[in-house]
Amino acid sequence: MRHGPTYGRCMHDNETHHENPQYRDRLARLEKWRQAGVDPYGRRLDGLMSAAAARNLHTAETPHDGSPQARVAGRILLLRDIGKLIFISIGDWTGKIQIGLAKQHIAAGWEQAKLLELGDIAWFSGKVGHTKTGEVTIWADAFGLAAKALLPPPEKFHGLADTELRYRQRYLDLFANPDSMEVFLVRSHIVQHIRTFLHERQFIEVETPMMQAVAGGAAARPFVTHHNALDLNLFMRISPELYLKRLLVGGMERVFEINRNFRNEGIDTRHNPEFTMMELYQAYSDLAGMMELTESLVAELADKRMVQSGKPAGGEAALPYGDRMINYARPFERVEYRELFARHVGTDMGDRAAVLARATAQGIENAASMDHDVLVGLLFEQHAEPALATYDRPVFVYDYPAGLCPLTRRKAGNPAIAERFELYVAGMELANAYTELNDPAVQEATFSAQLAGQKAEDSMAKMDHDFITALQAGMPPAGGLGVGIDRLVMLLVNRTSIRDVILFPLMRPHGGRAIATEQEDTPTSMA
């Protein structure tokens, strides 16, 4: 989209729409800068200090008019012109700092100082002092325009509240709403900490294909795309699992990947079509190893967050989420799938007759002809999962019915149970782990059974023969773990919508489906 005269909903209107007068006023002011010999779109600035660093230069001994010199740059968020003195608050991604522009100190540049307006990006240098009310202030002796803003910024006190504009024009959200900037800075720190955590445990980070001829490793509908030169339909991956396991076969004993998966499913407060997963595999480990790893990682991250938000480390280990508190103190709660099932469904999950009766009473169609474990899974979702939302601590649910986990090793001495856990926090599935299946014959059989049970419209899944070949070459016994990064961030920064922790969540384009369809018909290549 080109420069428009306004934000948001009207931006699809073209030149027939009259221009926003504020846009014209700003264009006129841009011309004044040019007439003053200033390029309103500046160049590289050296020797800059962050707003936070500049503020930290100020101490109890600092005199009013300041002593240490600082040079800062940022967006003008507040501007109070009181005649021969202008107070400006600029913001950068470390926070805000006040600038004092006094006519007596600026002299020749005073005319230009009066040209500055809200939203402009500017730099200032001067001494760090304070006002008589104690506000830390850079008393500027030099300044300049770094970039002219032609659009007026959102309201200075309320920020940008319109959720649609916040997601579609995230750049506005980021500079107008400091809380939103904070979310994404914290997100970056969380991901960085995960990498450090895993590197310390001798994992290496890898990248595996996002475009796959066979989309495997999870039960989900994939997106379809096409490679022109090979004239080949490809799927966007729904999981990196089958590739990461190939690396175990190759001898990479501890691998992880933090990257996007794509699932062609619905969108809601916990689901975005593209989402970020951390997936890892550790040779010679198992479910218990994954549980220890997950608990350490999540508890550490929660602890870091508590320290960041000013709570003493080692105290009450709780973080707010929505209208409640989640307590991340170790050890997390552990509960067996079978026990939860019995508690909330009311029968033993191994009791075929009782399960069937319960399912029929529930109104599940064709219950009698359905796989027993699938029925168990349905009843679990209906009764036990909602109960998990009431826990105020993270809960490991472990030992799943084998029929629900085709890529998982069966429990020693109990082939009906798969060595799998899911970690639930505030009712959300946050992590998922397994003792991996490394027997190629069993793997092939479970794949086949899974494919046979698939509905026609879902059967984009195919047998991944090369993966079976890989297992035949020998994969070490291993533990595998997946953690939903977006959801982890949601929990740690207290946002109940996944769109608040994804910079650019998927939005229907303006103009609706018609435009999307037109684009579909357009050739995708110039060649």
Place this chain on the structure above:
RNA sequence: GAGGCCGUAGCUCAGCUGGUAGAGCAACAGACUUUUAAUCUGUGGGUCCUGGGUUCGAUCCCCAGCGGCCUCACCA
């Protein structure tokens, strides 16, 4: 995909049983050398999401469409 709620000035929001739209901030003109969402005086600014319908008359009622949020379904 289904249901509920929503779309009003650049931004944040009011707008009664239907009578032709308001505030704050922002903008424009002016005053002001320690403000803190600065203050004070004055001025301008609207396709009330779009298109139909009902009505003497629609921001308001009805229908359809577009977009958003929430709940549900599929999924993690």
